[in-house]
Amino acid sequence: MSTIKINIVSSSEEIYSGEGTMVYATGSLGEIGVAPGHTPLLTGLAPGPVRVVNGSEEEAFFCSGGFLEIQPDLVTVLSDTAERAENLDEAEAIKAKEAAEKDLANQDATLDYAKAASQLAEAVARLKTIQKLRKKQ
């Protein structure tokens, strides 16, 4: 079975480097699946999971945004921050979501609306990643 080389890096560390048969990521225009031999593509990443499938094994990561570059034999994920999905803490994620919602609810003049909205989107995406992983187990 042909494989594709995958690199996931965040600004502070290398998260993953290896081979896979299939990669799923959350692009800014929706989820994309990448198989080996994909045509070159460049897209932004929305907050959400990035999954690397290698045969029967699967690893999941959480990306809060960044860029995805696809070459026929290479996938590069330039993540703003990426975490291995096992490290995600559900309680923490729910707390972040609630805090973001609260911020959005009591909007006063000093609040940066765009920032709060992006925080909320990130928290929701984080939760989704966790829940998706839970379902599989």
Place this chain on the structure above:
Amino acid sequence: MANTKEVRKQIASIKGTQKITSAMEMVAASKMKKTQDGMLEGRPYSLKIKEVISHIASASSEYNHPFYEERKPKKACFIVISSDKGLCGGLNINLFKQVISKSAELDAQGIESTFALVGTKASGFFKSVGGKVVAVVEKLGDKPNPDDLIGFTKVVLDMHKNGDIDQAYLCSNSFVNTMTQQPKVEQLIPLSPEEDGGPKSQWDYIYEPEAKSLLDGLLTRYIESLVYQAVVENNACEQAAKMIAMKNATDNAGDLIKELELLYNNVRQAAITQELSEIVGGAAAV
């Protein structure tokens, strides 16, 4: 000749200083390890984004980004990265010297210089030298957060976008090894297309959603990552230079103490001899 009390006081004071410098040396040595790790952690990202950028440069894109555009230069901006604290030998001043000479070189070509500064030392230096400072960021700490640099970098990129500057240079120390740090001034904007990229190939990316906004974001990120990496590397340089400077200071203090002890013994001996000869002289007189 100095008396023994004075010399003793001097020795005690130098010993105190020596204790401080040797403590600082040890602190710098342990911090150096951490900052070097920080430098290495950031490397994979900057390598990968460089790879992606070189792919993009070799693709025949329908959209040419302004960062690649060679304008007739009239104004340049120097991003100067320095340390927040001193006592690190000639690290900062060597860099500033290079920046000033490069700026003078541009001045001769009729290109005006502005400065964007990282670190207390740079802002202090350029305040005293004069020069148009457009952005300053200080006190980033030993483990700088990439977010703290975004606003700073944006000022420079916005100036480029608005045509206020045509070139940008990144000036920082590069870490060769613990003993050697090399100041360097590199051109950041316009980005030079990869020399080894060869002829442009015919393929192009599919852009989702569209080339302009994507490349804008990606190239901005690239510049940010270059600046961030330079800051982290400069941090490692600072600690290494500080360690060496403090080691030299400790050694010098040791030499001074040795000399002073010799002097002290001389003075003491002279006093004893004088006393003895006075007694002998006194006895002979009686």
